[in-house]
Amino acid sequence: MLLRTLLILTLATSAQAATQRGSFELVSDAQTPPAEATPPVSESADPTTPPGPQTFWSRVTKTPEGEARFQNHGYLAGEATRYALSDTFLNPGRTLFRPPLDTQLVRVVDDVAATLPAGVGITGKLAAEWNHDNEASVVHGQVRELYLTRSFGELNVFVGRRILKWTNGYAFSPAGLLDPNRDPSDPSDRLGRLGGRDLAQVDWFRGQQTVTAVLTFPFHTRADGGDRVVAVRYNILLHGADIAASAALASKSKSRGALSVSYVAGQSLELHGEVSGARGSNAAYPRAILDGQQETLFGNDYFSPIYEDENRLHFRALAGANFTFPNGLNLIAEYYHTDDGLDGRQWDNFMAQSAFAAELNEGGGFPPVSGVYTLPQVNLLQGLSYLRSQEIRRNYGFLRLARTFADGKFSADALALINLADGSFLVAPEVELNIGQRITLYVRATAFRGGGRSQYGNVAFASTGTAGLRAHF
Numbered sequence: 001m002l003l004r005t006l007l008i009l010t011l012a013t014s015a016q017a018a019t020q021r022g023s024f025e026l027v028s029d030a031q032t033p034p035a036e037a038t039p040p041v042s043e044s045a046d047p048t049t050p051p052g053p054q055t056f057w058s059r060v061t062k063t064p065e066g067e068a069r070f071q072n073h074g075y076l077a078g079e080a081t082r083y084a085l086s087d088t089f090l091n092p093g094r095t096l097f098r099p100p101l102d103t104q105l106v107r108v109v110d111d112v113a114a115t116l117p118a119g120v121g122i123t124g125k126l127a128a129e130w131n132h133d134n135e136a137s138v139v140h141g142q143v144r145e146l147y148l149t150r151s152f153g154e155l156n157v158f159v160g161r162r163i164l165k166w167t168n169g170y171a172f173s174p175a176g177l178l179d180p181n182r183d184p185s186d187p188s189d190r191l192g193r194l195g196g197r198d199l200a201q202v203d204w205f206r207g208q209q210t211v212t213a214v215l216t217f218p219f220h221t222r223a224d225g226g227d228r229v230v231a232v233r234y235n236i237l238l239h240g241a242d243i244a245a246s247a248a249l250a251s252k253s254k255s256r257g258a259l260s261v262s263y264v265a266g267q268s269l270e271l272h273g274e275v276s277g278a279r280g281s282n283a284a285y286p287r288a289i290l291d292g293q294q295e296t297l298f299g300n301d302y303f304s305p306i307y308e309d310e311n312r313l314h315f316r317a318l319a320g321a322n323f324t325f326p327n328g329l330n331l332i333a334e335y336y337h338t339d340d341g342l343d344g345r346q347w348d349n350f351m352a353q354s355a356f357a358a359e360l361n362e363g364g365g366f367p368p369v370s371g372v373y374t375l376p377q378v379n380l381l382q383g384l385s386y387l388r389s390q391e392i393r394r395n396y397g398f399l400r401l402a403r404t405f406a407d408g409k410f411s412a413d414a415l416a417l418i419n420l421a422d423g424s425f426l427v428a429p430e431v432e433l434n435i436g437q438r439i440t441l442y443v444r445a446t447a448f449r450g451g452g453r454s455q456y457g458n459v460a461f462a463s464t465g466t467a468g469l470r471a472h473f
Contacts (some may be wrong), residue, residue: 069114069115070112070113070114071112071113071114072110072111072112072113073110073111073472073473074108074109074110074111074472074473075108075109075470075471075472075473076106076107076108076109076470076471076473077105077106077107077108077109077190077191077468077469077470077471078104078105078106078107078468078469079104079105079107079191079466079467079468079469080102080103080104080466080467080468081102081103081104081105081464081465081466082101082102082464082465082466083099083101083102083103083461083463083464084101084461084462084463084464085097085098085101085460085461085462086448086458086459086460086461086462088452088457088458089354089355089358089452089458090354090358090380090383090384090387090458090460091380091384091460092358092361092362096361096377096380096381097381097384097460099460100133100134100135102133102134103131103132103133104131104132104133105129105130105131105132105191106129106130107127107128107129107130107191107192108127108128108129109125109126109127109144109191109192110124110125110126110127111123111124111125111126112124112125112126118150119150119151120148120149120150121148121149121150122146122147122148122149123145123146123147123149124143124145124146124147125143125144125145125146125163125192125196126141126142126143126144126146127141127142127144127192127193128140128141128142129141129142142193142195143161143195144161144163144192144193144194144195144196145160145161145162145163145195145196146160146161147159147160147161147162147196148160154204154205154206155202155203155204156202156203156205157200157201157202157203158199158200158201158202158203159199159200159201160198160199161195161196161197161198161199162196162197162199162201163179163180163194163195163196164176164178164179164196164197164199164201164214165179166178166179166233166244166246166258166260167179167260167274168242168260168261168262168272168273168274168318168320169272169274169318169320169334169336170187170320170322170332170334170398170400171184171187171332171334171336171398171400171415171417172184172316172318172334172336172391172396172398173318174258174274174275174276174316174317174318174336174338175244175246175258175259175260175274175275175276175318177229177231177246177247177248177256177258177276178197178199178214178216178229178231178248180194180195180196180197182194183390184390184391184396184398184417185390185415185417185426185428185446186428187400187415190444197216197218197229198216198217198218199214199215199216199217200214200215200217201213201214201215202214208236208237208238209234209235209236210233210234210235210236211232211233211234211235212231212232212233212234212235213230213231213232214229214230214231214232214233215228215229215230216228216229216230216231226251226252227250227251227252227253228250228251228252229248229249229250229251229253230248230249231246231247231248231249232246232247233245233246234246240263240264241261241262241263242261242262242263243259243260243261244258244259244260244261245257245258245259246258246259246260252282253282254278254279254280254281254282255278255279256276256277256278257276257277257278258274258275258276258277259274259275259276260272260273260274260275261273261274268323268324268325268326269321269322269323269324270321270322270323271320271321271322272318272319272320272321272322273317273318273319273320274317274318275315275316275317275318276315276316276317277313277314277315277316278313278314279310279311279312279313279314280307280308280309280310280311280312280314281305281307281308281310281314281339281340282305282308283305283307283340284303284304284305285303285304285305285306285307285342286298286302286303286350286353286382286383286386287301287302287303287304287306288302288349288350288352288353288354288383289306289342289346289347289349289350290306290349291345291349293349293353294349294352294353294356295353295356296353297356297357297360297375297376297379298379298382299369299375299378302378302379302382303382303386313339314338314339314340315337315338315339316336316337316338316339316340317336317337317338318334318335318336318337319334319335320332320333320334320335320398321333321334327403328403328404329401329402329403330400330401330402330403331399331400331401332398332399332400332402333397333398333399333400334397334398335395335396335397335398336391336395336396336397336398337394337395337396338391338394339394340391341391341392341393341394341395342392342393342394343394344421347393347421347422350383350386351453353379353383354379354380354383357376357377357379357380357383358376358380360376361374361376361377361380384459384460387455387458387459387460388459388460390417392455393419393420393421393422393455394421395419395420395421396417396418396419396420397416397417397418397420398415398416398417398418399415399416399418400413400414400415400416401413401414401415402414408434409433409434410431410432410433410434411431411432411434412429412430412431412432413429413430414427414428414429414430415427415428416428419450419454419455419456422450422451422453422454422455422457423450423451423454424448424449424450424451424454424455424456424457425448425449425450425456426446426447426448426449426456427446427447427449428444428445428446428447429444429445430442430443430444430445431443437472438471438472438473439469439470439471439472440469440470440471440472441468441469442467442468442469442470443465443466443467443468444465444466444468445463445464445465445466446461446463446464447462447463448461448462448463
């Protein structure tokens, strides 16, 4: 009901602003003051936007002092992607898992903001997407953000759906207790798919300190299943170091505490690190990782939150650096550890059970139990689905190189995500060409490599290739 009210208010404000006389200008987000007061320790509304001013074409309606002011900017993106399947024992002969290999999408992302009378601000990030392959076409919408904000002296109040960024990480976010889950292979979220939480938030700031309190109240129809979280965060700038401590008490997921620090040295180097901990884990694991289950076939009970009631502390930790060379080349490097990942023995157990299911599948003689699939085939498909997760082992390395050329008209970057336990990896190069100030053409590829018993050597896809276009408005 709250989001519906906010959406109606946004549309009404947009209609009112559109009918008032005004002018249109090119503005920068860094030059446009927000509706709320800005605390000394800033919190980015977008967890994937790098530091620095980001310039967009914005439609700005200028109105008399004290009346509503409306801003709008966004983009339309179109992509075509081709997939190449892997031939692994989990998908023998590429015949078991056969998804559409050619897909297309069109996505519209629109960011709107309005300053209403009485100092109330409203912000929305809305999106609509059309997906097509040789089997079906799907259209859906997304409310990424939609919230009201009001400043009361040293207090800022936010109510609605909002994207938070409590992590200093680029590819991983152990201290992002309320951050949206990001994909390490696409940390910039190029299509703007990350969404916020439904919450009430209060920020209090004094000097170099900021205290934040958040209560989430998600709808039960959302993917998090109605998990309600009370979280607090204390942030301080101390001798050039940005230090934050946070804690989240959840009704369904695991309660967790976190500590993060970042430091900028000179003009070219930024260092960051963070750690978080929780008792047990509510992650779903294949039951095959347990000893004695390697010659067992599972049905609907293939996955289970095995360590949900464990009292042992599970830690996640990150250490990273961001360095820009004199020629403009930017390097981001991160090391990530998670106790929620599989250790060597658990991984060997998982692979042994998968090999057992593959052997039975090759021998045949099993009747279908789920559609056209037999029980061994169901186990192989569930194993493939588990490998889609990026953080299923304990230690990963991340590297990203990026540089712009020709005064920003052309850019190239490449990232690598490495499983440090088995040496398997994925690489994702991308090039962009900016045509004027509104059009961007880009090409992106992803390739997975590794040995026969490694993580990235057994994923469903060997490579992907994408060609896309973004048109800003």
